[in-house]
Amino acid sequence: MNSFWTVVGFTVKNKVKGKAFIISTVVLALIISIGINLPYIFTQFDNGAKEAKNVGYIQSTSEELALGTSTAEQLKAYYEGQEAPSIKLVAYEDKGSAEQNEKQLKQAISDGDIAGYLEFGALTDSGFPEVTYKSEKLMEYSLTSSIESSLSIIRQSTILQNAGLTEEQMTMLNTPISIQTLQISTGEGAGSIGDGKSVDEQGLNMGVVYFLIILLFMSVMISGQMIASEITAEKSSRVMEILITSVAPLKQMFGKIFGMFIVVIIQLATYVIVMLLNMNLPHNVETFASFNINLSDVDPMLLVYSLIYFLTGFFLFATMFAAVGSLVSRTEELGQAVMPITIISLGGFYISMFSISTPDSLLVKVTSFIPLFSPFVMPLRLGLTDPSVWEVLASIGILLVSIYVAVWFSAKIYRTGVLMYGKRPSWKELRKAMKAYKV
């Protein structure tokens, strides 16, 4: 047992002291800090940048332009009546001819006075003339849709006023109708049992689930690659031969896996602390409160189950990475060798990512029992639906059994693989070698 901890200590010490570790941790911590402060930064910008866009039109009493002018003036009045209008209409004099007017407005755009201008055509069934918005930019959907909705509000209120409705009736018509949704469970749920989840809670859980799945995926990928490449490096530098004559291979393999686990936990803990610190900065507290995000609302059972899946998922993937690492003699070949495991973990990751809006689909239900996928998929079900207790326990049970099998098998591969040099062995060669080595 003593040498196990020696291996753990050595692994942790060398990784944590390494430049690569320090730099990548600092860089990611910075990115996290920026990411969390982003909403606040945006609100700062928004307030400053919320100047109305100027949109030009031609003001004229001439017969063909009169209809357009009155529409534009209605719009102008409507926007001016708003508290923080996004659009401001600017009138330009009629220059007499269509070409002259166009020239004048184009000049105004290039001078930066207006962002674009409106042109009006013939009267349509809508009660308004045909409206064309002309600007240098391609995607001005927000602006045109704002104008569209403004026009329809203008039309509605004009019609309603003409119909002689009272103020009260008008308010009633304009108030939106909303439906509250509460997700309930009919059986015995494994999450917060039978409580159900409100929309806000669901949103929060969705965020937490996203976060946990990304965390698991990241730690599996980072540490898995590190475990495999360290083992390959030890093998290619022949340190392995000395190590195996000093420690039992199993102790060495699990020492390495456990050491790497601690490294990943240190790294993730740094990120989580950075994240919590940032979220608790005074300006951010307000911002997040305005989004209805309150971390104390997270279901504790969700965290407990997620932790179980995180640990089991980590160790399952880590042992597989270790086994593959022991088979490869040169670091150059490693990428190709770990490909299948990488793809499986990517598969689990994407299944749960893409199913976040359909957490009760058949795909999710089935994959939440399949060992290599369940660490990614079951937390999704736990967070967003209420799977029954037996389902969760069965899934964890299957996972534990498969870890046992993976450990047993990986240990055999490891014991054999670390002494096989040259090209990567085929399954047949590996089986032969296992027999020859009597493992």
Next chain:
Amino acid sequence: MNPLVVDKVVKQYGDKTAVNGISLEVGKGEIYGLLGANGAGKTTTMRMVLGLIYPDGGSISYNGKPYSTEQLHNMGYLPEERGLYPKIKVSDQLIYLGQLRGMSKKDADKSLKHWLDRFEVPEYYNKRVEELSKGNQQKIGFIAAVIHSPQIIVLDEAFSGLDPVNVELLKSTVKELRDNGTSILFSTHRMEHVEELCRNITILHRSNAVLQGNIKELKKRFPREKVILSTENEVSGLDKINGVTNILRHEYGYELSIANESVGGEILRHAMDQSVITRFEIKEPTLNEIFIKTVGDRHE
């Protein structure tokens, strides 16, 4: 009871036999030479001794006991290719290796410093292995093998890639370890090292032990067939002597091949008649010659 007894071990890789029934014993304070061409089975034999792989047949005992993890702490190993972490500091990894073999951190550190001083390279304590030359990496690898004062040391091509000065340094260290009672299993291609260090040897050829025993006795088994003759003046007619099969002229004189030892006296008498003799020697065969004779014969 000898510290290391290898008894008729057999190792097969699939249908290929890598080691075919080799026996050897290494006594306390003895260096045992394991010789053989590339692929003869030296490394496989050593790996079995180290418990890296298990023999298919035969047995290996350590101080009379079979292999167990406890034996690991009694053994040191210097593999043929460096066997160190290139990117980790010398002190970190050697203390680690020492700890893995049951030393405390403090003892390992003390032992490491002692050995670095012994090799006159205390400044390597804080260097990374990749910063060192190949020869110096070899020294560090050697320290890794002996840091925990093991009873049995296995050295695979310990002196390859070293300059003459360092070879001497390592040789004297190995002798010192031997005199302190360590049993050393030693493999090499360099016959002069074996002659200098080893008492007993085994020559392996294609998985079999073809020649085995005490070096002095082995040499007696091979006839003395070379005469070295140095004289002040030219000597003529040496080729006329019965039993002289070949004559090579060197700067220092003549090297004659003879059919049997008794021809030596004839040569001496013949040369004395013509000149003053400064050197006359009937040479015993070198290990190199024995090796080439034993292994080379079988190649044909």
